[in-house]
Amino acid sequence: MRGPASLQGRLSLWLTLGAVLLWAVAAAWTAVHLRHEMDEVFDSALEEAGQRLLPLAVRDIIGREEDDSPDQGVATLREHDEYFTYVxxxxxGQVLLRSHRADLGVFPPFSGIGFADTATHRVYSDAALRGTITISVAEPLAHRWDVAREALIGLALPLTLIVPASLFGVWAAVRAAMAPIRRFRAGIEARGGGDLSPIPAEGLPSEFQPNARAVNLLLDRLRRALEAERSFTANSAHELRTPVAGALAQVQRLIVEAPDEDTRSRARQVEAALQRLARLSEKLMQLARAEGGRLQAETPVDIAPILRILVADMGRDAGGRLEVSLPDAAVIAPIDPDAFAILARNLIENAMRHGAQDATVRVSLSPDGVLRVVNAGPVVPPEQLARVSRPFERGATDAQGSGLGLAIVEAIATGTDGRLELTSPATGRADGFEAKFATNRIETK
Incomplete structure (x- = not known):
């Protein structure tokens, strides 16, 4: 059987087992010592009884009449447990006097003053009048065993209370001692691409301090690497915009001033390539923005008007393909307005570009803050569906695109503690593609 997986559980279990084992060893030693002391006490009582009874018996025997029966039993006043019997x-060896329950078969012949053991009794013998009168006092060994067993039960009984109490006490103590470690673990779990700040290590045991320093050093190296990567991406995209815009303007002027159709055709191809490069640089800037953090709003905002303005702006070039459903009430969410606008724009652009060109794209925002974008078109296979949110991954489509739209959405969803779910076919349909985004902390008014 495997033990607990947690350090807290293992410490609690082994410390409790160790305490119980020590208690059991101590109880066993105490029981052996107690049995020895009990035997001495019982032997002393047995000897004391014999030495007190013998003078009384001698006086009684000497004072008898000659016609009295030589074997007389001592009558008892009331019934009681008779642990000592005597003869x-x-x-x-003729019996002159015996106790009322004395069984003569348990008394061995007198062989001298002292103790003797039979199979069932412990016997003390003594003599008076130069050995002419002897007394033997017997105690059942079963009586001693009963007393010893009751004493052992008394020693073992507390274990039934000590074991669970010890387990709970050790668990509570270990849990209290492990509190700084749990806080440090929670700090590690809370860190992500948007927060790579050092994790406070105050109160950690000295054994864990090297681990804390190593984790914080790793976070610092990771933060610097990510910042360098994002800075390069953002700066590269930003620096590309101006020369691309200038080249695009020159190409468009060339198209107008070209002397022949062949030149104009080649200039249009260059224009298309420059436009793709401009879109790519824009998407790279959006991706750097999405991965750079600061996606949560300082105060929650109503995202319904943002989506309404965005859809109205995109609807002018959509040719009537957008169908929008927005709630009347405000939808409050702790997401940065620009980040939400980037996310929604990429979802809608992706649906319009890769869906059936003659079908409607449905955009809806529920009162609980769930954004759904659904289009028509071929079903995306599951193996492709799992990859389309990776950068530069594209499904089986001929439509133009950078392969960054869903990667940007995924980065914003992760940075805002939201959820992005991609489904194909769309819910309630036999075809199409559905993208659903929901934040984890939504307040509805």
Whole structure:
């Protein structure tokens, strides 16, 4: 059987087992010592009884009449548990006096003053009048075993309370001691691409301090690497915009001033390539923005008007293909307005570009803040569906695109603690593609 997986559980279990084992060893040693002391006490009581009874028996035997029966039993006043029984005998072994429940079969012949053991009894023997009168006092060994067993039960009984109490006490103590480690673990779990700041390590045990320093050094190296990558992406995209715009303007002027159709055709091809490059640089800037953090709003905002303005702007070039459903009430979400606009624009552009060109693209925002964009078109296979949100991954389509739209959406969803779900075929349809975005912290008014 495997033990607990957590350090807290293992410490609690092994410390409790160790305490119980030590208690059991101590109880066993105490039981052995107690049994030895009990035997001494019982032997002392047995000897004391014999030495007190013998003078009384001698006086009783000497004072008898000659016609009295030599074997007389001592009557009892009331019924009781008789642990000690005795017999008084003469030198020939004839019984002169015995207790009322004495079984003569358990008393061995007198062989001298002292203790003797039979299979069932412990016997003490003594003598008076130069050995002419002897007394033997017997105690059942079962009585001693019963007393020893009750004492052992008394020692073991607390274990039934100590074991669970110890387990709970050790667990509570270990849990309290592990609190700084749990806080440090929570700090690690909370870190992501948008937050690579050092994790506070105050209060950590000295054994964990090297781990904390190593984790913070790793976070610092990762932060600097990501910042360098994002800075390069953003700066490259930004620096491309001006020369691309200038080249595009020159090509467009060349198209107008070209002396022949062949030149104009080649200039249009260059124009198309420059436009793709301009779109790519724009998407790269958006991706750098999405991966750069600061996607949460300082105060929650109503995202419904943002989507309404965005759809109205995109609808002018959509040729009536956009169908929008927005709630009447405000939809409050803790997402940066620009980040939400970038996310929604990329979802809608992706749906319009890669869906059926003669079909409607449905955009809806539910009161609980779930944004859905659904288009018609061929079903995307599951293996492609799992990859389309990666940078520069494209499905089986001839439509133009950079392969960054869904990657940008995925980065914003991750940075805002949201969820992006891609489904094909769309919900309730036999074809199409559905993208659903939901934030985890939505307030509805």
């Amino acid at each position: 008084v005998r003469d030198a020939e």
